[in-house]
Each structure stands twice: as C-alpha cells, then as structure tokens.
Amino acid sequence: MTDWVYACAASDIDQEDLIRWDYHGKSYAIYNTERGFFATDGMCTHEAQHLEDGLVTGMVIECPLHQGRFDILTGKALSAPVCVDLQTYPVKVEAGRIYVKI
Amino acid sequence: MTSEYVATNAASSGISVDRKKLKSLGRRSDRPGLVWLAKWAVLMTAGVLAVHFTWGTPWAVLSMGFYAFVLTVPAYALSHETAHGTAFRTRWLNELMLWVSSFLYFGEPYHRRYAHTSHHTKTWHVGDDAQMPFDTPMTFGGWLSEQSGLLLFWYEGKIIVAHAFGIVGSEARRYTPEGEIRRLILGARLFLVGYVLVGAAIAAGQTWLLIYFVIPRVLGGPAMQFFTTIQHAELQENDPSIVKSTRSFAPSALNRFLYMNMNNHIEHHLYPQIPFYSLPDLHDVVKDQLPAPDPGLIRTNLELLGVVIRRSLGRNTKAPTIRQAPHMITSGGFEPIARASMR
Numbered sequence: 001m002t003d004w005v006y007a008c009a010a011s012d013i014d015q016e017d018l019i020r021w022d023y024h025g026k027s028y029a030i031y032n033t034e035r036g037f038f039a040t041d042g043m044c045t046h047e048a049q050h051l052e053d054g055l056v057t058g059m060v061i062e063c064p065l066h067q068g069r070f071d072i073l074t075g076k077a078l079s080a081p082v083c084v085d086l087q088t089y090p091v092k093v094e095a096g097r098i099y100v101k102i
Numbered sequence: 103m104t105s106e107y108v109a110t111n112a113a114s115s116g117i118s119v120d121r122k123k124l125k126s127l128g129r130r131s132d133r134p135g136l137v138w139l140a141k142w143a144v145l146m147t148a149g150v151l152a153v154h155f156t157w158g159t160p161w162a163v164l165s166m167g168f169y170a171f172v173l174t175v176p177a178y179a180l181s182h183e184t185a186h187g188t189a190f191r192t193r194w195l196n197e198l199m200l201w202v203s204s205f206l207y208f209g210e211p212y213h214r215r216y217a218h219t220s221h222h223t224k225t226w227h228v229g230d231d232a233q234m235p236f237d238t239p240m241t242f243g244g245w246l247s248e249q250s251g252l253l254l255f256w257y258e259g260k261i262i263v264a265h266a267f268g269i270v271g272s273e274a275r276r277y278t279p280e281g282e283i284r285r286l287i288l289g290a291r292l293f294l295v296g297y298v299l300v301g302a303a304i305a306a307g308q309t310w311l312l313i314y315f316v317i318p319r320v321l322g323g324p325a326m327q328f329f330t331t332i333q334h335a336e337l338q339e340n341d342p343s344i345v346k347s348t349r350s351f352a353p354s355a356l357n358r359f360l361y362m363n364m365n366n367h368i369e370h371h372l373y374p375q376i377p378f379y380s381l382p383d384l385h386d387v388v389k390d391q392l393p394a395p396d397p398g399l400i401r402t403n404l405e406l407l408g409v410v411i412r413r414s415l416g417r418n419t420k421a422p423t424i425r426q427a428p429h430m431i432t433s434g435g436f437e438p439i440a441r442a443s444m445r
Contacts, residue, residue, distance in 0.1 A: 017125065046279070047223055049109055053121075055128045055375055057191075064375045065109055066219045067187045079187060080212070081219050083279045 004092065004099040010037065011096065018061065020052035023102065028089065030098060031072050033059055037091045038072050039100045045077065045084035110225040112372040114342035117391050119384075124373065127380040127387070130191035134379035139199075141359065142180075145172040150314060157313070166318060172360065174322025175329060177206035179362040179378075185215040188377040189362075205296060206319065209258045210265065212282065212289040213274065220277040222374055226334050226347040228440040232277055238440040239430055240335055242414040245407065248331055251323020257444045262297075265290030273443070328403050329357075332396075333367050335406055338427035339439050344371040349425060350385070351396040365399075368392055396424045 007021045013032035020042055021028045027042035029051045040061070042050050049065040056062075060078065062069045068082030075086035090101040108114050119127075149169030156165040183189040184200035204211040217232045224230035235257075236248045247253055264271065265286050270278075278286060304312045338346035350368045358365055362378040366385045369376070369392075376384050396402045405421045409430075413419045416434040420426070429437075 014122075014125075046219075047109065053124070053375075055125065055130075057130060062187075062375060064373070065111060065222060067375060069187070079193065080215055080282065080285075081279065083281045 002101050004101050007039070007098045007100045009096055010093055010098055013037070013098075016056050016058075018052065018054065018056055020050060021100070023100075028100065028102075029054075029061070030091070030100065031056060031061065033072055035059060035073070037093055037098055039089040039091045040070070040072065040075055040086040044068060044082065045086060046082045108342055109223050110227070110342055110344055110347070110371065111222075111374070112344075115344040115372060117345070117372050117388060119373070119387055123387060124376075127373075127384050128375050128377070129380075130188070130377060131379075132190045132192050132195060134377070135190045135195075135199075138359075138362065138379075142172070142176050145176075149173065149318075153313065153318075166321065169314075170318035170322035171325045173206065173318045174326045175357075175360040176362070177203050177319075178326050178330070179360065179364060181207040181209060181211075181214060182218070182364065183362050183378050185211065185218050186374060188375065205293065206315075208255060208319065210262050210286070210289045210293045212285045213261055213265065213278075216274070216278040216282065216286075222371065225344060225371055226337065227340050229443075232273060232443050234334075234440055234442055235444040236331070236335075236442050237438065238335075238339055239413060239419075239436045239438070240406075240410050242410045245331070245410040249324055249327045251320070251327050253444070254323065255320075262290045262293050266294040328399060329361050329364070332399075332402050332406060332424075336409060336421070336424065336426040336430045338429075344368055345392060346427065347371075349396055349402075350392070351399065351402045353399040357399050365395070393425060 005023060007030055008019060013019050013030060015032055018029045018031045021030050027050060029040050029042045031038045033056065044051055044063040046063065046066060046068050049063055051061055051063055053064040054061050059072050060069050061072050066081050068080065069078040070076065070082060070086045071078055075088040077083055077085050092099050112118065149172050152165035153162065153169050156162040180189065180199055180203035184196050184203060187196055189199060190196040200211045204214055221231050221233040226234065236244045268287055270283055270286055274286065300311055332349055332351060334348055337349060341347055345368060348368045348371050351365050353365050363381040364370060366381040369381055369384045369388060373384060402424050405424045409419050409421050413436060418433050420431045
C-alpha cells in the first residue's frame with residue numbers, strides 16, 4: 001500500500017538542487033528542477049553513498065563520490081560507474097508543501 | 103571491501119564547505135577544458151617542432167626532454183580528470199578526451215575509471231585501494247622502481263592483454279560492476295589493437311610514431327611520476343581522513359597547468375566532484391581547515407628521496423619540511439604496512 005507522505009516545504013529546496021529526506025528508516029532525495037519537483041532513493045546504486053551532496057545539472061543528478069549520473073525524472077543510470085537505475089517516487093506539491101508517494 | 107564501508111571524503115575527514123559554495127564550485131562548463139586543451143596543443147606543437155628541428159643535433163636531448171614532459175604529464179592529468187567525468191560539461195567530449203588521453207597515457211579507460219573509484223572509496227586503505235602503486239613505507243628500491251615509470255607499463259600492459267583475452271581477475275571484478283566486465287574486455291581489445299597497430303606501423307617504417315609517441319611517452323614516465331608518487335607517499339594508510347592520507351603541494355604555475363591543478367590533491371579527494379578549474383578556488387575555501395601545502399614539486403620530491411635513502415640505510419627518516427605520518431618517522435628500521443596493489 002502506498003501513501004502520500006508530507007516531506008518538506010517546497011521552499012526548503014533551492015532551484016536546481018536537492019535535499020535529503022529520511023522516512024521510516026529509509027533515505028530519499030527530493031529535487032527542485034527546471035521541470036518541477038521529483039523524488040528518488042537517496043543512496044547511489046553504485047556504492048553506499050548518499051546523493052545529498054551531489055550536483056544537479058538540468059535533469060541529472062551526479063553522485064558526489066564517483067560522479068556516476070542518473071536521470072532524475074526516470075532514475076535511469078546514465079554514465080559509469082553507475083549501472084543500476086535509481087528508484088523514483090511520485091511527487092505532488094500542494095500549497096507549497098511537497099508530498100511523496102511511498 | 104576488507105573493512106567497514108565509510109567512504110573517504112570530506113565527511114570522513116571532518117571537513118565541511120557551505121553547501122551553496124560547494125554547488126557553485128561544482129558547476130560544469132566546457133570552456134575551461136577547451137582553453138586548457140588549446141594551451142596544451144600549443145605546448146605539444148612547440149615540442150614537436152623543437153624535436154623536428156633539433157633531431158640529429160645535441161639539442162635534441164633537450165627538446166625531446168621538453169616534449170616528453172609536456173606530452174606525458176598532461177596526458178596523465180587529462181585521463182584522470184575525464185575518468186571522473188568532470189573535465190567537460192558535454193559528456194561526449196569528456197569521453198572522447200578520456201579515450202585519447204588514456205591511449206597516450208597507456209591505460210584502458212574503463213578499467214582506469216573503475217580502479218580509480220576504489221581509490222576514492224577507500225583512499226590509501228590496504229586491500230581496498232586498487233591504486234597503491236608502491237609498498238609502504240617506501241624504500242630507495244621502491245622509489246627507484248616506481249620513479250622509473252616502467253612498472254606502470256607492466257601493470258597496465260598486463261591488464262590490457264589479460265582483459266583483451268577475456269581474463270578478468272578477482273581484483274578487477276571487486277571494483278567493477280558485473281554488468282561492466284564486457285566493457286573492460288571491449289576496451290582492452292580496442293587498446294590492444296591500437297598499440298599493435300602502432301607497433302606494426304613503426305616496424306613498417308613509420309618512425310615518426312616512435313619519435314613523437316613511444317619514445318617521449320617512455321621518457322616522460324619518470325617526469326609524470328614526480329607528480330604522482332608524492333600524492334600519498336609517507337602519509338597515513340588505513341585512515342578515514344583524507345588529510346592524513348593525502349598530500350597537496352605548491353608547484354610552479356606551469357606545473358599546475360600541466361597537472362590540471364591536481365597539486366590540490368587533498369582538496370580533490372575531499373570533493374572529487376569539483377572540476378579541475380575550480381580546485382584553486384576550493385583550496386581557498388578550505389585552506390583554513392587543512393595543513394599548509396608541502397613545498398614545490400622539486401623540493402617535495404627531493405625531500406622524499408632523502409627520506410627513502412635514509413630509510414634504506416637504517417637512519418633517521420624525518421623529512422625537513424614535508425608532511426609525514428608519525429609511523430613513517432623512525433630512527434632506523436620500519437614495519438612494512440602495505441604491499442603495492444598495482445603490480
């Protein structure tokens with residue numbers, strides 16, 4: 001069963017950036033991009049490195065440790081050393097509040 | 103991994119930078135890399151012309167030395183920066199330069215990239231870091247073999263040949279995702295064919311490849327080692343702190359250019375996502391949290407040489423100024439810590 005869970009205020013995330021959001025023992029990354037807000041798993045699929053200090057460029061998140069890149073919209077692994085896609089989650093924004101469906 | 107997973111980076115080293123500042127330093131652009139390429143092309147052209155017009159005269163020794171230097175050090179530096187994917191914003195340009203520079207450097211690009219991930223995940227950790235090129239503590243014999251630059255050809259050459267024949271060892275499998283093994287093999291086959299073609303062309307009379315590629319690359323090996331050996335020599339193994347395991351130093355403007363600012367080596371390991379052209383700015387931001395850089399290229403290497411000679415003679419190994427881990431400083435005798443992982 002999935003639920004919409006309040007994660008943060010939209011104003012908490014700078015344009016073209018992300019924040020870390022932890023919920024029920026799992027860590028997520030929530031992005032503010034040119035195409036809106038998105039959410040993925042927080043940990044890189046290559047090694048146990050959180051993406052929170054990663055660089056958002058357009059619709060791409062780059063892992064801060066080895067520079068593997070993912071498509072934020074689809075979670076697709078774009079370039080080595082990442083090979084496994086990121087899990088993505090639906091996001092909605094209501095009255096400046098971001099909800100993630102998990 | 104042989105030890106608990108804690109990636110070696112700024113967090114594990116107790117270093118922090120304002121998030122907005124870090125983000126601005128990490129911004130990518132093609133322009134600095136293209137400008138760097140243009141300047142490198144000028145230096146390479148000058149080197150080629152110098153060798154061409156002095157060939158057969160005593161001056162050829164000097165011109166070949168210059169050309170070997172400006173060919174090899176930047177080829178290594180560009181291969182490293184593009185392996186990180188940070189040299190250019192445009193991905194295909196980054197990957198193209200990775201292949202070109204890695205061919206000059208003599209390292210198959212896929213393997214180079216994956217082996218280097220382990221060097222960042224567990225910097226200077228015995229058994230985890232696949233890029234520990236010499237035994238520690240370093241002796242004069244170890245320095246001599248490392249400094250020759252020839253061990254690198256042996257190590258990379260073995261990998262290229264083995265991978266080209268589909269033989270991928272357990273060490274490479276440790277740091278390469280299973281799905282990428284086929285790329286290691288493909289890359290090795292392409293490189294092996296490339297180097298065989300170079301050899302065949304030389305055998306067929308294309309001696310310009312010998313003069314402008316093979317000889318300067320071999321001669322440039324020791325020059326390149328002067329930059330790379332001091333990155334971690336005499337520093338702390340098996341420590342989560344990059345500050346303890348890694349050395350920054352302060353070379354001349356020309357050497358900073360040739361080395362793509364990797365003299366800021368602590369800074370690079372703290373924040374590997376920062377491109378080469380922003381490393382000097384990153385240094386300014388974090389310098390109050392770091393030890394002062396060691397001296398210039400020549401002095402740092404001379405001090406290291408003095409240390410390893412004295413270590414081999416059983417004498418005091420305290421260096422005059424360069425940083426050393428406490429266990430590196432003895433009044434005679436030492437306990438071996440690490441066996442080189444690049445053999």
